[in-house]
Amino acid sequence: MTTATRPPGALALAVGIVALEFAAAVTTFVASTLLPVIARDLDARGDLGLLLAGSTLGLFVALPLAGRVVRRLGGRRTLTVGLAGYLGGLAVTATAAHAWVFALGQFCGGAAGGLLAVFGFSSAIRNFDDALRMRVVAASSAMWIVPALVGPAATLGLEHLVGWRWTLLAPVPIVLAGRLLVVRAARPDGRERGGDRPLGLLVPLGVAALVLGRWWPLQVAGAAVALVGVAAILPRGTPVLRRGTPAALGALLLFGVGYFGADSLITLLLTDGYRTSLARAAVVLGAAPLAWALTSLVVPRLTSRTRYLPPLGLTLTAVGVATMAATLVLSRSFGVALVAWTATGIGVGLAYPGLYIRATTAGATGLTATQLATAAITAETFGSLLGRAAGGAIGSLGAPRGLVVSYGVFAVVLAAAAVAATRSRAPERP
Structure with missing residues (x-):
């Protein structure tokens, strides 16, 4: 059992992680509700995989590189890079006129989110005891209640008023608040050295073939390649x-x-x-x-x-x-x-x-x-x-x-x- 002493910023870190989970829930329901509207506006009904895959591919690119980035940049620079990637990706997504541009913006946002997620959750692992981590996980799960109940209806109402592009920006204040709390309260452990898993970069390559491929042998091969990368990231x-x-x-x-x-x-x-x-x-x-x-x-x-x-x-x-x-x-x-x-x-x-x-x-x-x-x-x-x-x-x-x-x-x-x-x-x- 973890017996780490709770640092002075533990409360801010816990609140930030829970706030990010709430923002993730809001973002999920906003994106899923707006998908038909976005596909119609961008004339991308035949490219739904492209609209959906960007953030996932960005996340899997960031995961095997996150440890090295955090160690080299430190907390403040990681915050700067992560927030710049998130806001820049969102700006590209919200102004996209073509499906591939929308996917590029989603990719940038997914990579930034993966980087900051690893940083925040690794800090929680280091600094929280098991009891507090259990409460944070439980509270994070509860953050899906309100978005699940009112998210789709609220999203459609906002889209009717201001359009889907502005509606995509609705979760921004919550995301910014949560990420600022996490990165200001968390501190990377300078003792962590090495251990990067370069083979983990096989995951986004395989996932791209799995999600975007339209020929089933290519999808099967993509899943196999991705599994090799996942095996490299997971412990023996x-x-x-x-x-x-x-x-x-x-x-x-x-x-x-x-x-x-x-x-x-x-x-x-x-x-x-x-x-x-x-x-x-x-x-x-x-x-x-x-x-x-x-x-x-x-x-x-x-x-x-x-x-x-x-x-x-x-x-x-x-x-x-x-x-x-x-x-x-x-x-x-x-x-x-x-x-x-x-x-x-x-x-x-x-x-x-x-x-x-x-x-x-x-x-x-x-x-x-x-x-x-x-x-x-x-x-x-x-x-x-x-x-x-x-x-x-x-x-x-x-x-x-x-x-x-x-x-x-x-x-x-x-x-x-x-x-x-x-x-x-x-x-x-x-």
């Missing part, structure tokens, strides 16, 4: 789920594949599979993130049981996803779907805080705080991307067969994540 023993941090990171990656893959298809599952209206589908769509956020707030109080929550929570998540597939075949009951997807969110809320703490605890890995932060962000983000790509490929088989197969696969992956989570606790010292 992760592929074989070695007990402790490697198994926790493996579980985090599998969770990303299973949960976010299922989440990416939930609207299609309900409208095409269950034959519900888009309005009713929206009720189910918001149920899981709301249940996740509310459940996460309870987890820090269950400290005596936290050790059991990650595998139990992931098992509940797997059961919820499997129930969605089974119900589609047996009854197509909207009520059962609502309960099952809500249970899925509850399972994630129970599992995620404890799993994330285990994935960012060095244990016997010898990883620095920066390397741990990079590994955790890489595992979850790449897992999410892989899950969404797999869901799109399998789901293209058509409804309901493709949807049943997709959710069955994701349920199996989540069950594997639950198994990995049973090995995520570090071995007891004699």
